[in-house]
Amino acid sequence: MKVLLIHPPINERTLGTADFDLHEPLSLEYISSGVNKFCDVKLLDMRLENRLEESLKEFGPNIVGMTAYTVDVNTVKRILKKVKEFNEKILTVVGGHHATVKPEDFFDKDIDLIVIGEGVFTFKEIVEKFETGKDFREIKGIAIREGEKLYKTTPRAYTKLDDLPLPQRSLTSHIRHNYFHLWMKPFASMRTSLGCTFRCNFCAPWRITEGKYLTRDQNLVLKELLTIKEENVFFADDDSLWDKDRMIKLGELIKEAGIKKKYFLFARADEVANYPELVEKWKEIGLSQVFVGFESYRDEDLKFFKKGCSISVNEEAIRILKENDISIYAQFIIRPDYDKKNFMELRDYVRRLKLVNPTFTVLTPFPGTTLYETTNSQIITHDYDIYDMMHTVLPTKLSLIEFYSEYANLYKRAVPFGEGILDLFKYYPIKEIIPTLRNYVKFIRALRDAYKDY
Numbered sequence: 001m002k003v004l005l006i007h008p009p010i011n012e013r014t015l016g017t018a019d020f021d022l023h024e025p026l027s028l029e030y031i032s033s034g035v036n037k038f039c040d041v042k043l044l045d046m047r048l049e050n051r052l053e054e055s056l057k058e059f060g061p062n063i064v065g066m067t068a069y070t071v072d073v074n075t076v077k078r079i080l081k082k083v084k085e086f087n088e089k090i091l092t093v094v095g096g097h098h099a100t101v102k103p104e105d106f107f108d109k110d111i112d113l114i115v116i117g118e119g120v121f122t123f124k125e126i127v128e129k130f131e132t133g134k135d136f137r138e139i140k141g142i143a144i145r146e147g148e149k150l151y152k153t154t155p156r157a158y159t160k161l162d163d164l165p166l167p168q169r170s171l172t173s174h175i176r177h178n179y180f181h182l183w184m185k186p187f188a189s190m191r192t193s194l195g196c197t198f199r200c201n202f203c204a205p206w207r208i209t210e211g212k213y214l215t216r217d218q219n220l221v222l223k224e225l226l227t228i229k230e231e232n233v234f235f236a237d238d239d240s241l242w243d244k245d246r247m248i249k250l251g252e253l254i255k256e257a258g259i260k261k262k263y264f265l266f267a268r269a270d271e272v273a274n275y276p277e278l279v280e281k282w283k284e285i286g287l288s289q290v291f292v293g294f295e296s297y298r299d300e301d302l303k304f305f306k307k308g309c310s311i312s313v314n315e316e317a318i319r320i321l322k323e324n325d326i327s328i329y330a331q332f333i334i335r336p337d338y339d340k341k342n343f344m345e346l347r348d349y350v351r352r353l354k355l356v357n358p359t360f361t362v363l364t365p366f367p368g369t370t371l372y373e374t375t376n377s378q379i380i381t382h383d384y385d386i387y388d389m390m391h392t393v394l395p396t397k398l399s400l401i402e403f404y405s406e407y408a409n410l411y412k413r414a415v416p417f418g419e420g421i422l423d424l425f426k427y428y429p430i431k432e433i434i435p436t437l438r439n440y441v442k443f444i445r446a447l448r449d450a451y452k453d454y
Contacts, residue, residue, distance in 0.1 A: 001039045001131050004061035005031060005171075008068060008075045009046035013453060015390040015446055018047060019439040021181040026189045026236055027067050027096060027119070029167035034124040036168055043171035048178050052079065056086045063127060067096035070366055073105055073384040084110045091130050095119040101204055101368025103143040105384075107150045114143040116152070117208070118159045158209060161194060161216040166224050176230070181264055182329075182357075183427040184232035184288070192221045192250070193237040198268070200293075201306045202333070204368035205238040213242055218250040222257060232262045232288075240265035244275050251285045262288040264329075269294060270309050272317035279324055289327040292317060296333060297349035305333070306370075318353055327427065330358040334407060336394040343406040350414040356423040358414055360407070361389035386453055400451035408448035411440075 007025040010017050025045055032041045044055050055061075064083050068076045080092045094106045095115030103114045113136060115122050125139045136144055141156025169176070169188070180187045193216065195209030225233070241247055263286050272279055272292065279287070294314045296302055302309055321328050332346060350358050364387060365372040365379060381393050396403045415423075424433050 001063070001127060002059060002061045003032075003035060003039045003041045003063045003065065003127065004055060004059055005041065005043045006052075006064060006066045006079065007043070007045045007047060008066060008072045008079060009050065011071070011075045011385050013385045014071055014388045015450065016443045017388070019443060022047060022179055023181065023187070023189050023234065023236070024169070024172055024176065024179045025067070026167055026191065028065075029169055029171060030120050030164060031065060031067075031095075031123050032168040032171055033165035034120040035127050039127060041168070041171065045172065045175060046079075048175050052082060053086070056083065061090060063091045063093065063130060065093040065095065065123060068094060068098050068106075069096065070098045070384050070387045072096075073098055075385075077106075077108055077110065080108070080110045091126075093123065093126060095123070097204070097208075098367065100208055101366075103152070104150060105367075106143075107145060109145070112145060114145075114150075115141065116143060117141045117156050120164055121159055122156060158194075158212075158214060161191070161214055162220055166227065169228075181232070181234060182289075183429075183432070184234075184262065184264060186230040187232045187234065188228045188230035189234045189236045190221070190224055190228065191236050192216055192240065193243070193246075196238045197242065198239075198308050199306050199370075200308075201304075201371040201374070202363060202366070202369055204366060207368060207370075213239070215243060215246055218246060218253055221250055222253045225254065225259060225261075226257065228261075230261075232264065235263065235265040237266060239268060239271075241267040241271040241275065241278065244271075244278055247278060248281065251281050254285050260286065262286050264289045264291070266291045266293075268292070268309065269314045269317035272320055273313050276320045279320055279326070283324040283326055287324075287326055289329055290321060291329040291331060292321075293331040294318075295331065297346050301333070301335065315353065318355070327357060328355060330355045332358060332360050334360055334362045334410075336363060336392045336403075337397045338403075338406070339397055340402070340406055343410050347410055347414045351416065354419065356415050356419050360410055360414075362392045362407070364389050364393060381454065390447060391450055391453060400454060404448055404451045407450075408444050411444050411447065 005028040007028055028043055035041060042059055066076050076094060083090055083092055092111050093113045093115060094111055099106055099114050100116050103116055106114045113126060122141045129136055129139060137153055140154045142153050144151045177186055194214040195212050196206040197211055197213050199206060267290050269292050295305055295307055299311050318328060365375045375394060378395060379393050380395055428436060
């Protein structure tokens with residue numbers, strides 16, 4: 001049995017992605033580990049290799065599996081249409097985040113099966129049933145296209161993370177040097193936990209795991225970490241610091257093992273503020289950058305987002321991270337009802353706090369979120385190609401031309417030029433500074449013109 005796993009390419013209308021980071025297809029590496037003992041598996045990362053037709057001809061797969069976020073939905077459909085045109089007998093399977101939160105969007109004649117939830121063992125069962133000709137209805141956690149209807153089987157409980165095999169990174173050995181995050185290159189990703197206990201209205205992970213925080217045994221995390229060759233490692237968790245004791249123990253194990261790497265992870269501001277000693281310990285271990293969703297400069301916005309945090313806590317987290325010389329990847333959400341004054345106030349706030357690596361995303365009601373349910377009637381487009389958190393899909397207070405002019409200027413002016421340059425020289429190799437600046441200028445220009453995409 002031959003299985004081809006495909007990561008979709010970045011669609012041309014998406015803004016600002018591959019120029020600034022490109023993470024390995026970890027979910028597909030996991031999927032492969034579930035079937036590679038009895039299947040011949042290949043992985044095609046179409047963000048780097050535009051070889052669909054060649055791969056189909058040379059490999060001749062029996063099954064093609066793809067993963068998709070919301071922004072990938074249309075791209076995945078187009079690719080699987082080509083797969084079926086090549087050979088209609090190929091079994092086509094889609095999984096991933098969007099398939100889990102809204103499987104109906106993959107009800108398509110070119111898609112045979114949809115995986116809902118964690119897919120490692122589900123996909124393994126799919127391959128086994130396909131090989132023996134048995135009924136897919138016996139598999140938990142999938143949706144099946146049957147004529148004009150979508151049949152959903154019994155839901156599958158989330159697999160204990162400790163039961164998952166290690167991801168098969170050898171599938172990407174020939175292209176791994178291309179994966180990076182900002183200055184962190186070479187760059188690997190690994191999972192230590194899954195889910196979130198908080199209830200932000202713009203976020204879906206807490207609903208997917210029903211508010212549970214699932215963790216891996218620290219010794220298993222260490223075992224996997226010892227297999228990773230890359231110097232820079234991203235903990236691909238929804239929230240890495242929620243369990244303080246777990247992270248202290250993991251840090252001790254890493255230190256005892258003598259592992260020297262640089263780490264990037266996601267954390268909440270209140271966790272950083274409440275656990276300064278944990279941050280200090282992880283700085284010693286190699287923590288180099290933390291992504292923190294500060295979201296706003298106003299408490300009223302944090303309340304609207306159901307963030308469960310405050311501006312004062314955010315600023316305490318900033319102080320602690322700066323005190324430990326940890327780079328802050330500061331996330332802020334642009335509300336579509338922003339006027340020019342709001343853009344100016346956010347710009348001034350970022351400058352006052354001297355946040356030299358901010359990112360600004362527009363509030364997006366993704367399927368699977370409570371925000372989607374409360375704003376669905378207001379959504380101005382369901383074209384998933386532009387669900388990239390840069391294109392607004394809700395009506396704006398300003399005209400679209402004005403909105404994107406202010407949005408682009410925010411990126412241009414929130415960080416004083418001198419401070420931005422110093423930060424580049426601090427982290428980036430000299431040879432990458434000019435290309436990085438060029439990419440940034442290109443991104444700002446594209447953002448300014450984003451109104452033309454409607």
